[in-house]
Amino acid sequence: MTTPETRFGRIRPAPENFLSQDDIRAVAAGRRGFLRKAFAAAGAAVAAPAAFAASPKGDPAILELPEWSTTLGQPVAANPYGMPSQFERGLVRRQSPGLTRVPGSSVSFTPLQGLFGMITPSGLHFERHHQGWHDVDPNRHRLMINGLVKTEAVYTMDDLMRLPSVSRIHFIECGANTGMEWGNVAVPTVQYSHGMLSCSEFTGVPLKLILDMCGADYKKGRYILAEGADGSSMTRTIPMEMVESGEVLVAYGMNGEMLRPENGYPLRLVVPGVQGVSWVKWLRRIEVGDQPWGAKDEAVHYIDMMPDGVHRQYTSIQECKSVITSPSGGQLLLDKGFHNITGLAWSGRGKITRVDVSVDGGINWMPARLEGPVLPKALTRFNCDWVWDGKPYILQSRAVDETGYVQPSYGQLRKVRGTSSIYHNNAIQSWKVAESGEVGNVQVL
């Protein structure tokens, strides 16, 4: 970590970060009265970016005491369940307009450009629904175990939450994350290019323990089928080895509290390293079987179109990948000087061992600092020092995992996969910094 010069570069967040009047109205409609004052202030903040130019000498902000230093503030538990500052109201999950025809079967993206560390706030966890989400009544929800087991069983939430419990931090990424980029559609911001990605601490019961209790036939029963309780009857086949490893969890907890309704409350499957579609939400049934089911969501969807026109099936593991989240597309470097380049790296095969950053489109690479703890099948935050001299640059990150796998360039990936796929794009992402300071999405082969 170098000590930067005392004049810093400045950056303007991507449009998603700004607090728009629409956001204010939307929030105001759903918020308590005591927050109204904050909205006015928020409006003012947006209207007056001049404050950013303030300097120590004659800085209005330090010539007079602000109201928060001279008045009694809000009481404790004014928000029994707290929310972000009104000044952060622009940083939300967003749907990609026109991506799907039905918003009940669509995606909302996590605003990676404004986040820190490895944990994704549960309120900003990306969404992928096939028939919308419900706030399922945990008292009426059940989990059935059937198929190649000695004793079929039906569990209440109450039964499950009495069982031995484990807690583990893992990333979840939709198999279609960064899918638009296959066709060289350069989506404007990292929220839309990589935002089907989140990382949480999950708490639940190892599925192996439940199958043991039901006397599963591990000799014949080499696969399980996981089924969700929503109207899409989402079903996915998962090889029994993954269950036997003890990694697959029947989870009820996420980031310390119960799962959110949009993320499968009260019960979802956690399949570390595997694409999100297999992390079946509102989990209601596990069947043990002797062969893959070839369900619609594994025969028609979530398959890789290869250059020869054949679809590749059951490619579930998310390979090693990384992305710079700031500076990133849509942001603007407001002046030269020091900038902290930060981003995320992850691998469905285990731990990240190194991340390198290039500012010249991949000619030279410098090692980034990895923030601990570096955990298997979890997001790893990286940071890298950079002093911008005002010239154009191309920023890239390249991750390596503990298997030795190196994140490929678009050139390398397309040699094998072509350009017609939707899923499993883990290529190196490039952000172009123009002399104007504007940051845009470009593809470098």
Place this chain on the structure above:
Amino acid sequence: MTTPETRFGRIRPAPENFLSQDDIRAVAAGRRGFLRKAFAAAGAAVAAPAAFAASPKGDPAILELPEWSTTLGQPVAANPYGMPSQFERGLVRRQSPGLTRVPGSSVSFTPLQGLFGMITPSGLHFERHHQGWHDVDPNRHRLMINGLVKTEAVYTMDDLMRLPSVSRIHFIECGANTGMEWGNVAVPTVQYSHGMLSCSEFTGVPLKLILDMCGADYKKGRYILAEGADGSSMTRTIPMEMVESGEVLVAYGMNGEMLRPENGYPLRLVVPGVQGVSWVKWLRRIEVGDQPWGAKDEAVHYIDMMPDGVHRQYTSIQECKSVITSPSGGQLLLDKGFHNITGLAWSGRGKITRVDVSVDGGINWMPARLEGPVLPKALTRFNCDWVWDGKPYILQSRAVDETGYVQPSYGQLRKVRGTSSIYHNNAIQSWKVAESGEVGNVQVL
């Protein structure tokens, strides 16, 4: 991890977990229309605990498809910033009635009895305010560095967020946590006995880096003063060794997003292992000096009354401590059988190396499973198997940290500290399980 018998014990949450009609009204007043249906369902759930008794045979919940399996649900981004299920509305931060005279200078407690893992949801982070909280405008907020430095400086948030950034997971505990128990006031639930405790991933700039940039005189300047921007002019002395270790952060991020207003948005000090009062919120000034300041919050408050009537000052580090969060006070074991005993352990001196659990008031101890990652100065979740035979028991946990320090009993602690203190109570907590299944708070010396 043992495989429990298939008939499980069942537990009723502490009163704080229930969804009361007041909660429903309070929430309804501040929520969007589309949630109304959920409130009705939530009301029903509370009114009908009968559902808990449902068995596979003739289980109404599996004889007919629920509405969430037969209808289109909510669209993505229905909540641009997501919230917990309406069925979890009872699990909130709560003020202790009558604990203080002014709710602007009071405490709200984290509902530990309903939480999982090591990460505390930011919406449930405990609060301790000295003059209430404000939603501070980040565009007007400044951090001043002065005192024994070559160059005094004033930083905008914009300046600070360009600096090299680190992310680390740490617990924060108020020095007065479990303070009521000194006087043998057995508060009813773990939310009130231990709820001034949270753990988050913090992101920010090492204070050492900022002091280096200002040319701090580390030879003379062996102390810093941290000052908050709220009306209480909260000021705390921190020894320079802690800053030099690189552990002290000027933090803007918590659990992946910006700090919450109640937790110091947009800037707070993070002082790992040290009591919460030193983690100055709404941080506006750091002064470097050659001796402790003896400010009011370190001369009059946050001092330990010893048996000889003398106050012990500057005892800032939170010693090794643990508590069973479930089963815990106010909860009810609804029948015999398997129960997962779970809780939290932490130490301001480093990592937790082991936690032992006793069900017979400390005569016999069994090692608990520690959930990874076990991090220094962070919460560590532990779990322990237990089959309840319906007889009375006393549940306890005892933590050991990497210095070899063993969490003391009340007898051991009082020999040294007496009973007149308010702060730094890290004694072993005892929960009594009656034959009725009721769990209560008792003190065992």
